[in-house]
Amino acid sequence: xxxxxxxxxxxxxxxxxxxxxxWREPEPKREYDIIIIGGGGHGLATAYYLAKEHGLRNIAxxxxxxxxxxxxxxxxxxxxxxxxxxxxxxFYEWSLKLWEGLEQDFNYNAMMSQRGxxxxxxxxxxxxxxxxxxxxxxxxxxxxxxxxxxxxxxxVPFLDFENGRFPIQGGLLQKRGGTARHDAVAxxxxxxxxxxxxxxxxxxxxxxxxxxxxxxxxVETNRGFIAAKKIGLAAAGNTTxxxxxxxxRLPIESYVLQAFVTEAIKPLIPCVxxxxxxxxxxxxxxxxxxVFGASLDGYTSYAAxxxxxxxxxxxxxxxxxxxxxxxxxxxxxxxxxxxxxxDGSPIIDKTHIDGLxxxxxxxxxxxxxxxxxxxxxxxxxxxxxxxxxxxxxxLDRFATGHVIDESGTGAQPNLH
Amino acid sequence: MRIKCPYCGExxxxxxxxxxxxxxxxxxxxxxxxxxxxHDYVHIRPNPAGVNRELWLHAHGCRSWIIVERNxxxxxxxxxxxxxxxxxxxxx
Numbered sequence: 001x002x003x004x005x006x007x008x009x010x011x012x013x014x015x016x017x018x019x020x021x022x023w024r025e026p027e028p029k030r031e032y033d034i035i036i037i038g039g040g041g042h043g044l045a046t047a048y049y050l051a052k053e054h055g056l057r058n059i060a061x062x063x064x065x066x067x068x069x070x071x072x073x074x075x076x077x078x079x080x081x082x083x084x085x086x087x088x089x090x091f092y093e094w095s096l097k098l099w100e101g102l103e104q105d106f107n108y109n110a111m112m113s114q115r116g117x118x119x120x121x122x123x124x125x126x127x128x129x130x131x132x133x134x135x136x137x138x139x140x141x142x143x144x145x146x147x148x149x150x151x152x153x154x155x156v157p158f159l160d161f162e163n164g165r166f167p168i169q170g171g172l173l174q175k176r177g178g179t180a181r182h183d184a185v186a187x188x189x190x191x192x193x194x195x196x197x198x199x200x201x202x203x204x205x206x207x208x209x210x211x212x213x214x215x216x217x218x219v220e221t222n223r224g225f226i227a228a229k230k231i232g233l234a235a236a237g238n239t240t241x242x243x244x245x246x247x248x249r250l251p252i253e254s255y256v257l258q259a260f261v262t263e264a265i266k267p268l269i270p271c272v273x274x275x276x277x278x279x280x281x282x283x284x285x286x287x288x289x290x291v292f293g294a295s296l297d298g299y300t301s302y303a304a305x306x307x308x309x310x311x312x313x314x315x316x317x318x319x320x321x322x323x324x325x326x327x328x329x330x331x332x333x334x335x336x337x338x339x340x341x342x343d344g345s346p347i348i349d350k351t352h353i354d355g356l357x358x359x360x361x362x363x364x365x366x367x368x369x370x371x372x373x374x375x376x377x378x379x380x381x382x383x384x385x386x387x388x389x390x391x392x393x394x395l396d397r398f399a400t401g402h403v404i405d406e407s408g409t410g411a412q413p414n415l416h
Numbered sequence: 417m418r419i420k421c422p423y424c425g426e427x428x429x430x431x432x433x434x435x436x437x438x439x440x441x442x443x444x445x446x447x448x449x450x451x452x453x454x455h456d457y458v459h460i461r462p463n464p465a466g467v468n469r470e471l472w473l474h475a476h477g478c479r480s481w482i483i484v485e486r487n488x489x490x491x492x493x494x495x496x497x498x499x500x501x502x503x504x505x506x507x508x
Contacts, residue, residue: 303490398459
């Protein structure tokens with residue numbers, strides 16, 4: 001069923017009784033051409049583009065939980081392409097271009113809102129650094145605006161401009177950045193893939209990737225063995241656990257990241273605002289809640305919950321730029337598991353095992369990459385060749401020295 | 417999370433700084449496979465879901481390097497000892 005104004009009117013006259021589930025609950029077949037491990041945003045986007053752009057149909061997405069229950073439903077929904085490193089910009093810009101046409105493309109309201117992403121700077125040297133980043137973006141055809149203090153004041157007048165320690169001097173604005181409704185993105189991709197014949201297998205956990213003679217032959221799951229010639233691994237925080245069943249050792253460590261949402265208030269924050277004195281980002285959802293987050297908790301973890309020092313740190317950063325929200329009550333906070341790579345940039349590549357493809361290392365920036373990652377990973381799986389926009393995101397870059405380290409912190413994932 | 421420093425006693429984890437995987441052995445730079453060995457040493461991690469041995473620095477305390485055995489699924493800490501063998505022997 002295509003969603004449109006006509007389907008809405010039609011349903012209105014039928015007391016909304018005729019809506020069909022957005023995707024099926026099929027029994028697993030014994031064999032598929034391609035299995036994608038991980039039914040998060042990236043896995044579903046990959047299946048969607050494999051079906052839509054490459055005409056492949058015999059595909060399964062295997063998800064241990066339910067669709068939208070992992071990181072794709074646990075993030076701060078920010079979409080942007082304001083990167084600096086030459087290996088990253090073309091990829092993220094391609095992803096943002098896909099975001100811009102996504103809702104029409106998969107016929108689902110993902111509430112994509114290009115409200116702008118504003119990175120605040122608090123010192124002269126930081127201004128120079130942001131100017132450099134803006135220039136790097138513009139050299140790749142991505143528009144960036146460097147605002148002075150008055151420019152920021154016109155946009156977000158309620159910030160603490162005279163903060164003693166972190167006075168706000170200005171900001172770098174990417175107007176095309178913004179937010180999207182995170183779980184609608186997962187649902188839209190799931191529905192789009194399902195309608196093209198992809199089987200989405202929820203509550204199906206991969207226990208082992210079976211490899212024979214250097215080739216993948218399928219996966220052992222809690223619902224039995226499923227054969228496949230090609231396997232795409234998009235398991236985010238659990239990447240290394242699944243990969244190690246195929247004997248792969250990866251440059252990935254898993255950390256917990258917390259996110260927060262407050263009670264709904266009237267419209268206050270018109271764009272995404274990030275704090276330059278630490279690492280803090282905030283936006284306001286369409287429901288009115290303030291959605292924000294900060295850095296990792298700092299130690300490796302698979303427990304999908306954070307600890308209180310992380311909460312304290314985040315709130316302190318919020319107070320440094322927005323003391324006005326100090327009395328707003330927190331509704332929820334939660335933690336998710338991040339696949340942190342050793343240089344802070346992702347990996348979309350083949351492995352030394354024939355038929356096993358890898359999509360991981362998204363750190364805590366995976367949401368904005370969802371369509372671009374799916375597009376490039378689908379291209380890699382379908383054609384066996386790296387997509388031009390992901391040509392720097394190689395697994396062997398750590399061995400060859402071509403790391404893409406945006407923050408310049410080296411192989412210390414808790415600092416990225 | 418609280419960590420029982422062998423010198424200072426039980427302290428809030430905010431006093432300590434996390435470095436990462438303990439027991440990584442720096443390879444021999446003159447070895448025949450030095451390039452591969454250093455790649456593994458710098459970039460490849462076991463990343464277990466369960467008990468892991470990791471290095472922490474009691475930065476806002478006694479400044480000892482300690483090895484913490486911690487379950488990454490529950491954050492429960494099963495043992496803490498000095499990283500330096502010399503201190504470990506002294507403590508016993």
